[in-house]
Amino acid sequence: MNAPYKMPEGIILSAQNLKKSFGDNEVLRGLNLDIRNGEVIAIIGPSGCGKSTFLRCLNCMEDPTSGSIFFDGDDIADVRININTHRENIGMVFQQFNLFNNKTVIENIMLAPVYVGVRNYRQAKRKNGWIKFGNLFRKNKKDLLPLPTTPAQVKKQAHERAMQLLRRIGLEEKATVYPSTLSGGQKQRIAIVRALAMNPKVMLFDEPTSALDPEMVGEVLDLIKELANEGMTMVIVTHEMGFARETADRILFMDGGVIAEEAPPQEFFSNPKNERTKEFLSKVL
Amino acid sequence: MGSLSSAWNVFYEQMITKGGYKTALQGLFTTIEIAVLGLVIGIILGTLIALVKVMPKNNPAVKIGSVICDVYVGFFRGTPMVVQLLLGYFVLLPMLGVSSDAVVVAIIIFGLNSGAYVSEIMRAGIQSVDPGQLEAGRAVGLPFWPAMLKIVIPQSIKNILPTLGNEFIVLIKETSVVSFIAVVDLTKAFKSIGDATYEYILPYVMLALVYLILVLFVTYLIKLMERRLRRNERTV
Ligand SMILES: Nc1ncnc2c1ncn2[C@@H]1O[C@H](COP(=O)(O)OP(=O)(O)OP(=O)(O)O)[C@@H](O)[C@H]1O
Ligand SMILES: [Mg+2]
Numbered sequence: 001m002n003a004p005y006k007m008p009e010g011i012i013l014s015a016q017n018l019k020k021s022f023g024d025n026e027v028l029r030g031l032n033l034d035i036r037n038g039e040v041i042a043i044i045g046p047s048g049c050g051k052s053t054f055l056r057c058l059n060c061m062e063d064p065t066s067g068s069i070f071f072d073g074d075d076i077a078d079v080r081i082n083i084n085t086h087r088e089n090i091g092m093v094f095q096q097f098n099l100f101n102n103k104t105v106i107e108n109i110m111l112a113p114v115y116v117g118v119r120n121y122r123q124a125k126r127k128n129g130w131i132k133f134g135n136l137f138r139k140n141k142k143d144l145l146p147l148p149t150t151p152a153q154v155k156k157q158a159h160e161r162a163m164q165l166l167r168r169i170g171l172e173e174k175a176t177v178y179p180s181t182l183s184g185g186q187k188q189r190i191a192i193v194r195a196l197a198m199n200p201k202v203m204l205f206d207e208p209t210s211a212l213d214p215e216m217v218g219e220v221l222d223l224i225k226e227l228a229n230e231g232m233t234m235v236i237v238t239h240e241m242g243f244a245r246e247t248a249d250r251i252l253f254m255d256g257g258v259i260a261e262e263a264p265p266q267e268f269f270s271n272p273k274n275e276r277t278k279e280f281l282s283k284v285l
Numbered sequence: 286m287g288s289l290s291s292a293w294n295v296f297y298e299q300m301i302t303k304g305g306y307k308t309a310l311q312g313l314f315t316t317i318e319i320a321v322l323g324l325v326i327g328i329i330l331g332t333l334i335a336l337v338k339v340m341p342k343n344n345p346a347v348k349i350g351s352v353i354c355d356v357y358v359g360f361f362r363g364t365p366m367v368v369q370l371l372l373g374y375f376v377l378l379p380m381l382g383v384s385s386d387a388v389v390v391a392i393i394i395f396g397l398n399s400g401a402y403v404s405e406i407m408r409a410g411i412q413s414v415d416p417g418q419l420e421a422g423r424a425v426g427l428p429f430w431p432a433m434l435k436i437v438i439p440q441s442i443k444n445i446l447p448t449l450g451n452e453f454i455v456l457i458k459e460t461s462v463v464s465f466i467a468v469v470d471l472t473k474a475f476k477s478i479g480d481a482t483y484e485y486i487l488p489y490v491m492l493a494l495v496y497l498i499l500v501l502f503v504t505y506l507i508k509l510m511e512r513r514l515r516r517n518e519r520t521v
Binding site: 092096099111112195 | 415417418420421425426428435440
C-alpha cells in the first residue's frame with residue numbers, strides 16, 4: 001500500500017478519476033471532485049445520469065470500479081481499508097429516509113454512537129488484557145491504556161446527545177415512538193439528526209426531499225440550510241433548484257457519467273456555458 | 286346404531302381395559318418428539334444455511350459454502366421424506382456400520398429435511414426486509430453482521446415466524462410416515478389398535494381428531510406469538 005495520502009490543505013474528501021460500471025453499463029466515466037472543508041456542493045443533472053451512484057461511491061456504499069477516494073489519509077476505495085470506521089465520519093441521508101423500523105426514534109439516533117462507544121471500550125479492554133499478560137514476563141512493566149468511557153456512560157451520553165438533537169428539531173416528544181407513526185418530514189429530519197449524532201465530517205444527501213409531500217419539503221430544507229450555516233460540509237443531490245442556488249457554494253452538473261459543468265450558483269444559473277446545462281436548466285427552471 | 290355401539294364397546298375395551306391408550310400415548314409422544322426435535326435441528330441448520338446464502342459473495346469460501354448449501358437444499362426438497370427415511374435407515378446406516386434406534390434416525394432425517402425448508406423460509410424472510418434498512422445501518426458505520434443482527438434479522442422474524450409455524454405443522458403431519466422404518470408413532474399406534482380388533486372406524490376417526498387437535502393447538506400458539514411480535518410495532 002502507498003504511504004498515507006497527504007490531503008491538500010482544506011480538502012476533506014477527494015474523488016480522483018472515479019469510475020463505476022454495472023456490468024457493461026459504464027455509469028461513472030472518470031469523475032474528479034475535491035470537497036473543501038465547510039463547503040456545500042449541490043449535484044444536479046438529468047435522471048439516470050449517475051448522481052446517486054456518484055454519491056454512493058463517496059462512502060463506498062457502491063465500490064468504485066476504479067479510481068480513488070481519499071478521506072482521512074486513506075484511499076477508502078481500496079477494499080483493504082476498513083470502510084466501517086470511515087463511514088462513522090461520513091453521514092448519509094437517503095431519499096426514502098430508511099429509519100430503522102424495529103427501533104424507536106431515540107434508538108435510531110443512539111444505535112451507531114452506542115455501537116462505536118461500546119466497541120472502543122471492548123477493544124481497549126482487550127488490549128489491556130494483552131498488556132497485563134505481557135507484563136507478567138516483562139521487567140519494565142508497560143502502562144495500561146486509559147479506558148474510554150464505560151458502556152453505561154456511553155449509553156447515557158448517547159441518550160443525552162440524542163435528546164438534545166431531538167429538541168433541536170422540536171421532536172423530543174417523539175423519542176419513544178416507532179418510525180411508522182411519523183410523517184415523511186419528521187422521518188427525514190430524524191434521519192438527518194441520526195447522521196449528525198456521529199458528528200460526521202461530511203454529510204451526503206441523496207434527494208432528501210424527493211419522497212416528501214410538498215408541504216413537508218420546507219421543514220427538511222430549512223434544517224439542511226441550518227447545518228450549512230453552521231459550517232457542515234455537505235454534498236447534496238437535489239432537484240430543488242431554488243434551494244441549490246440559495247444554499248450551495250458550488251453546483252455540479254452531471255451528464256453522461258461526468259461532471260459536465262461546475263460553478264458557483266450565481267454564475268451557474270445566470271451564465272451556464274455547457275449546451276447540455278442550458279438545455280437542462282431551460283427544462284427545470 | 287347397534288353396530289356403532291358394538292364398535293364403541295370393542296374400541297373401549299381395546300383402549301382402556303387392554304391398555305391400548307398406553308400405545309396411543311406412547312405414539313403421540315414419539316410423534317411430538319420427532320416433530321419438535323426435527324424442527325429444532327431444522328432451525329439451527331436452516332439458520333446457518335440462510336446466513337451463508339445472504340452473506341456478500343466477495344470471498345471464495347462463501348461461494349463454495351453457498352454451492353454446498355444449494356446441493357443440500359436441492360436434495361432434501363427434491364426427494365420425498367419417505368425416501369429420505371428409507372435411505373437413511375436401510376442404506377446409510379448399514380453402510381456406516383452403525384446401529385441406531387429408528388426414532389433417532391427419524392429425528393435426524395426430519396431435522397435435515399426441515400433444515401432445507403427452514404433455510405428457504407429464513408432466506409426469504411431476510412430478503413423481504415427493505416434493503417434500505419441494511420444500507421442505512423452500513424452507512425452509519427456498522428459492519429455487515431452487527432447491522433444484520435441489530436436491524437435486518439429482528440425485522441425478518443415477523444415474516445419468518447408464521448411460516449416457521451407452518452413448517453412445524455407440516456412436520457407433525459409428515460411424521461405419519463415414520464412407520465416405514467418401524468417407528469411406532471401416533472398413526473402406527475392407532476393402526477395397531479385397529480389391527481387387534483379388525484375394527485378400524487373408531488381408531489382412525491380418533492387418530493384424525495388427535496392430529497387435528499394437535500395442529501389447532503400449534504396454530505393457536507403461533508397466533509399468540511404473532512400478536513406479541515406485532516405489539517412491538519405499535520405506537521406507545
Ligand atoms: N445497483 C445497480 N445495478 C445496476 N445498474 C444500476 C445500479 N444502480 C444504478 N444503476 C444504473 O446506473 C445508472 C445511473 O443510476 P443513478 O441512480 O446513479 O442515476 P441518478 O442520476 O441518481 O438518477 P435519478 O435522478 O433518477 O435518481 C442508471 O442507468 C441505473 O440503471
Ligand atoms: Mg438518484
